[in-house]
Amino acid sequence: MIFTLLGTRGSRPVFTPERVQYGGNTTSYKIQIDGMSPIYVDFGTGVYREGLNILENNGDKPFKAHFLITHTHWDHILAFPFFTPIYRDSTSVTIHGPRSEKYSIKNLFQVMHDKGLFPVPFSILGQQVTFKELRPNERFQLEDATIKTYQLNHQGLTIGYRIEHEGKTIAIITDNAPIQNNHLGYEIKDWPPEQTDQKEKEFEDGLVEFIRDADLMVFDTHFKMDTIKGKENWGHSTPEMSIDFGVRGNVKRILLAHHAPEDSDADIESKLTQAKTYLSGISDLNIDILALSEGDQVCL
Amino acid sequence: MSMMVEFWGTRGSISAPHQDLLDYGNHTTCVVVENKESNIIIDAGFGIGYYSQYLKPRGNTFHLLLTHFHWDHIQGFQYFFPIFIPSNVINIYTPFPEDQVREILDIYFDGSYGPFDGLSSIPADFRVHQMKAPVTIDSLNVDFHKLNHTNLTYGYKISGDDGTVACLFDHDVRSDKKNNDNLIKWAQGTDLVIHDAMFTEEEYQERSDWGHSTFDDACRNGVAINAESILLTHHDPRRVDTELSQIEQKLKRTMEYENVTIHCAKEKRKYQVGK
Numbered sequence: 001m002i003f004t005l006l007g008t009r010g011s012r013p014v015f016t017p018e019r020v021q022y023g024g025n026t027t028s029y030k031i032q033i034d035g036m037s038p039i040y041v042d043f044g045t046g047v048y049r050e051g052l053n054i055l056e057n058n059g060d061k062p063f064k065a066h067f068l069i070t071h072t073h074w075d076h077i078l079a080f081p082f083f084t085p086i087y088r089d090s091t092s093v094t095i096h097g098p099r100s101e102k103y104s105i106k107n108l109f110q111v112m113h114d115k116g117l118f119p120v121p122f123s124i125l126g127q128q129v130t131f132k133e134l135r136p137n138e139r140f141q142l143e144d145a146t147i148k149t150y151q152l153n154h155q156g157l158t159i160g161y162r163i164e165h166e167g168k169t170i171a172i173i174t175d176n177a178p179i180q181n182n183h184l185g186y187e188i189k190d191w192p193p194e195q196t197d198q199k200e201k202e203f204e205d206g207l208v209e210f211i212r213d214a215d216l217m218v219f220d221t222h223f224k225m226d227t228i229k230g231k232e233n234w235g236h237s238t239p240e241m242s243i244d245f246g247v248r249g250n251v252k253r254i255l256l257a258h259h260a261p262e263d264s265d266a267d268i269e270s271k272l273t274q275a276k277t278y279l280s281g282i283s284d285l286n287i288d289i290l291a292l293s294e295g296d297q298v299c300l
Numbered sequence: 301m302s303m304m305v306e307f308w309g310t311r312g313s314i315s316a317p318h319q320d321l322l323d324y325g326n327h328t329t330c331v332v333v334e335n336k337e338s339n340i341i342i343d344a345g346f347g348i349g350y351y352s353q354y355l356k357p358r359g360n361t362f363h364l365l366l367t368h369f370h371w372d373h374i375q376g377f378q379y380f381f382p383i384f385i386p387s388n389v390i391n392i393y394t395p396f397p398e399d400q401v402r403e404i405l406d407i408y409f410d411g412s413y414g415p416f417d418g419l420s421s422i423p424a425d426f427r428v429h430q431m432k433a434p435v436t437i438d439s440l441n442v443d444f445h446k447l448n449h450t451n452l453t454y455g456y457k458i459s460g461d462d463g464t465v466a467c468l469f470d471h472d473v474r475s476d477k478k479n480n481d482n483l484i485k486w487a488q489g490t491d492l493v494i495h496d497a498m499f500t501e502e503e504y505q506e507r508s509d510w511g512h513s514t515f516d517d518a519c520r521n522g523v524a525i526n527a528e529s530i531l532l533t534h535h536d537p538r539r540v541d542t543e544l545s546q547i548e549q550k551l552k553r554t555m556e557y558e559n560v561t562i563h564c565a566k567e568k569r570k571y572q573v574g575k
Binding site for chain 2: 049078079
């Protein structure tokens with residue numbers, strides 16, 4: 001199982017001389033498993049160059065892939081109309097993801113093409129792109145891989161993914177905010193006040209079991225402990241919060257992900273240093289904490 | 301302070317950050333025109349988010365012109381920080397009907413796509429002014445003209461005491477010759493022309509229906525307008541710095557353009573308009 005970081009930013013693509021090392025594309029990951037089609041997580045701008053490379057390297061070979069969408073906030077889907085392989089008849093791409101409160105997953109993608117927002121109409125896409133709606137707490141197969149879903153605490157319906165293959169596991173937890181007195185997700189925001197403590201505990205315990213023993217956990221670490229203050233309801237976490245879950249769930253590696261566009265390379269370095277210090281202060285576990293550059297891989 | 305144009309987004313189509321694009325820039329379209337009294341933003345690609353990081357607001361009123369609704373020209377709206385301050389007024393000027401502007405922004409700010417609940421949930425006061433004739437914004441006069449693009453798109457001419465700038469993106473010189481001739485007449489005598497130059501001739505032959513111009517078409521339009529200088533923009537997301545620099549040098553050496561100053565626009569770079 002090989003994990004490739006294609007896009008490391010949250011919110012919006014950004015690129016300046018202070019951001020060259022860690023990169024500026026929005027969320028997108030690739031997971032390759034021997035003998036099966038690639039799995040991509042999210043359609044952030046990181047996937048744009050991947051699309052160009054596929055057309056250049058695949059020749060006439062049909063392109064087949066699975067996409068898992070965490071949620072449909074713009075930074076996670078905006079490269080879809082610009083992912084050029086979808087315009088080839090021989091392509092076969094299935095997009096799995098949650099609906100929003102108003103629209104189906106297919107409608108949510110269709111809007112990107114229509115209403116004069118993009119010059120090519122959605123209707124030009126034939127059978128090469130299909131959509132499958134996912135809900136939390138599902139379990140299904142993508143070829144040889146087992147996929148599990150869990151609802152995260154973020155505005156709308158946001159899904160964390162657990163991808164398992166032959167004893168190796170990757171957990172993708174983005175976007176996710178601290179749950180204490182901060183109920184953001186679909187239905188989570190409607191928890192009755194008298195059940196809050198119990199519901200919050202169930203959410204956290206459930207997430208710990210969901211990431212349990214993962215070889216790699218990718219976690220939303222948009223904020224630092226000082227920058228999250230007053231912005232808990234923006235829907236994101238910190239490196240320390242990722243470590244709290246990682247320790248409880250006994251994960252082997254944590255990738256700090258979904259960096260704020262305001263973060264320079266130096267900011268990300270300091271997040272990494274502080275995260276390592278925090279881990280050594282609370283646990284003897286030897287968790288490998290990573291900040292990767294775009295294009296970097298983790299081989300499991 | 302004379303009249304200046306500053307680029308915060310020079311890319312067309314998509315912001316796809318890559319080290320080889322660092323010099324000319326990665327962000328989708330956003331241009332700011334300003335003089336001592338006025339400040340006008342053109343389009344809200346991701347460049348508007350980049351601009352927000354450096355924004356020193358002069359008062360609580362902002363002026364924005366929208367050329368059209370393709371993603372690369374509106375996708376940065378939610379990263380324009382002044383929209384989150386209730387006392388701010390965001391004036392949008394465009395020839396498009398107010399209903400259409402509000403409908404598009406309502407989709408863009410829908411709860412399905414971000415932590416919002418439609419345009420009405422955005423704290424600042426959005427005022428859409430449908431342009432049916434030229435308008436005056438502070439000390440600047442703004443006029444519009446239809447461009448040649450896949451969807452209805454407008455170019456703008458902004459004039460002040462120090463000079464005049466025409467913003468012509470997204471525009472394909474060749475797809476409607478009559479309209480381009482009218483555009484040249486309308487923009488006649490402009491000091492600075494900002495022009496769509498997404499393609500090389502070879503690329504245009506493959507993508508002649510995409511609604512964008514070649515480098516040479518853009519320069520010829522600038523010369524026909526009798527501009528002093530031409531800024532080429534809406535760079536293709538695949539075009540690396542070394543290639544843009546080579547193209548720029550070649551255009552500068554072309555006899556046909558010897559009386560005009562040509563630059564491929566760079567981000568976070570100011571260019572003077574007129575005197």
